[in-house]
Amino acid sequence: MGRRGFVVTAVAALAVLLAAPAGAGEKLTMDGSTGxxxxVSELAKAYQRKQPGVEIGFGKGIESIGGIRSTIEGKIDAGLVSRPLKPEEKGAGLKEVEIARVGTVFAAHAENPIAGITEQQACDIYAGKVKNWKExxxxxLAILPLSRPPQEAxxxxxxxxxxxxxxxREAxxxxxxxKSGDMSNALASRAGTIGMTNTTALGALKGKVKxxxxxxxxxxxxxxxxxxYPLIRRFFIVTKGNPSPTLVRFLEFVRSADGAKVVAELNAVPVK
Structure with missing residues (x-):
């Protein structure tokens, strides 16, 4: 190829690059807390409307500890973790960015007319001392208490x-x-249930659970x-080492006014 042909080819390649949308070809993978x-998927959709060239993929949900392990091992770009990192996790090179705060709640099927319970009543239900909602x-109506593994948020x-x-000791x-998704499905499908979940997960159920x-x-x-309200849960996106420019830009969006609007729309409290 002559010099003239090389220059023409280089200019054409540059034109293609300049014509590509910002973020074209960029990818992020995240997994962790199903809650x-x-x-975070709604935040990703909102970000992609601004940066349509960025591909953001999510796993099926491996809970917070799975998100931490996969981030440490480099299997994903960022972990979704619904608790602060422990000192030993920070010692493994992880960093956390808090993105929202939500309420941990005791929830029931929407058709259950009860509006609330006391702390002692909640304990009595899970201890097996109270077995019917009329109590x-x-x-x-018989109560079916639903719980999560003790290490979950x-x-x-x-x-x-x-x-x-x-x-x-639970009865x-x-x-x-x-998984929190299993909790949501069970609460939505059975009238006598009571379960532990969070306000954002309830928002996604569109009135089936309260x-x-x-x-x-x-x-x-x-x-x-x-x-x-006393039961507050914190949501973090966790990274290892120096995050990629793509991930940095996404995190900046999450903490921006536009990101805060999405957070608020999903029954969560933005972190300033």
């Missing part, structure tokens, strides 16, 4: 904040669900933001 997926002011928050849960009739007031305090965005 965070509804929120706590609800309908004559919702039960951790509950044990930390509710004194009678600290040493509580044999309590059904432990491995949050119960705890001690007379409703888990509204305002009450969560002010700290009036």
């Amino acid at each position: 965070m997926l509804p929120l 706590v002011g609800g309908p004559d 919702d039960p951790m928050v509950i044990r930390e904040k509710i004194a009678c849960f600290k040493a509580l 044999e009739g309590v059904l432990v669900l491995l 949050a119960l007031a705890l001690g007379g305090v409703v888990p509204t965005q305002e009450n969560v933001g002010k700290g009036t």
